[in-house]
Amino acid sequence: MLRTPLINVMTAAAQKAGRGLVRDFGEVEHLQVSKKGPADFVSVADRKAEKVLFEELQKARPKYGLLMEERGAVEGSDTSNRWLVDPLDGTTNFLHGIPQWAISIGLERDGQMFAGVIYNPVTDEMFAAEKGQGAFLNGRRLRVSARRDLSLALFATGIPFQGREGHEPFLAQLAEVMAVSAGVRRYGAASLDLAWVAAGRYEGFWEQNLKPWDMAAGAILITEAGGFVTDFAGDRDMFNRGDIIAGNPAMHAALCKLVKAPAG
Numbered sequence: 001m002l003r004t005p006l007i008n009v010m011t012a013a014a015q016k017a018g019r020g021l022v023r024d025f026g027e028v029e030h031l032q033v034s035k036k037g038p039a040d041f042v043s044v045a046d047r048k049a050e051k052v053l054f055e056e057l058q059k060a061r062p063k064y065g066l067l068m069e070e071r072g073a074v075e076g077s078d079t080s081n082r083w084l085v086d087p088l089d090g091t092t093n094f095l096h097g098i099p100q101w102a103i104s105i106g107l108e109r110d111g112q113m114f115a116g117v118i119y120n121p122v123t124d125e126m127f128a129a130e131k132g133q134g135a136f137l138n139g140r141r142l143r144v145s146a147r148r149d150l151s152l153a154l155f156a157t158g159i160p161f162q163g164r165e166g167h168e169p170f171l172a173q174l175a176e177v178m179a180v181s182a183g184v185r186r187y188g189a190a191s192l193d194l195a196w197v198a199a200g201r202y203e204g205f206w207e208q209n210l211k212p213w214d215m216a217a218g219a220i221l222i223t224e225a226g227g228f229v230t231d232f233a234g235d236r237d238m239f240n241r242g243d244i245i246a247g248n249p250a251m252h253a254a255l256c257k258l259v260k261a262p263a264g
């Protein structure tokens with residue numbers, strides 16, 4: 001297991017927030033049957049988890065800045081270090097009682113990803129990586145998958161939903177990838193999709209319209225596991241452009257071509 005002081009802070013914060021979210025996830029099932037549904041309850045759970053993460057990270061590293069999904073940007077006196085936090089990634093899954101959601105904490109140092117933790121408290125899978133130290137799942141060292149044959153490759157993606165643009169380009173990308181690969185999954189938690197690429201479960205992942213807190217921790221996990229992460233143009237400007245292609249080196253290259261292939 002990766003046990004640097006930084007990773008210890010991040011995993012402890014994720015576990016603490018995870019305990020609260022697991023309790024609330026248990027409640028969500030009962031609320032499914034109510035007329036109003038559990039949406040309000042889940043947004044309270046989300047904000048509670050973010051508060052726990054904010055307090056824990058601030059206590060451990062008081063000078064670091066933060067960018068959190070609900071709270072937004074919090075300036076720090078140390079301008080080199082910034083936490084990028086999604087307290088609950090996969091909200092729709094959580095809301096529907098589907099156990100595929102996570103807490104995602106990334107640390108950016110001098111404009112580059114330095115460390116990341118993604119925690120699924122339901123399966124108790126803790127993915128962690130720090131620059132130069134490798135990527136780990138609980139006690140085990142992670143490597144991206146070695147599959148280089150596109151016809152055997154399994155990919156993950158995210159489908160643009162309500163209010164998001166890009167349905168048509170997405171359908172064209174999906175058609176390209178479906179036609180040549182072993183399959184495409186859409187599981188609904190981008191952070192875990194990326195963690196699963198690092199773990200070699202998927203050969204690659206692509207999505208557009210993501211936020212920095214969806215991608216931050218996953219990006220360092222994949223690079224530390226030997227994979228590649230870029231935006232759709234092949235640059236490392238994912239946080240500004242909001243799109244991402246990740247994979248083992250061979251499948252990242254293949255996916256870049258497929259996703260960029262002109263529609264029609």
Ligand code: IPD
Pocket residue numbers: 086088089090091092158159187188189190191207209210214
């Ligand atoms: C969402 C999830 C989903 C992705 C969406 C994200 P949220 O985050 O990561 O997989 O497709 O684009 O917004 O809202 O559950 O934190």
Ligand code: CA
Pocket residue numbers: 086088089090213214
């Ligand atoms: Ca998210």
Ligand code: CA
Pocket residue numbers: 069086087088089090091
């Ligand atoms: Ca979220």
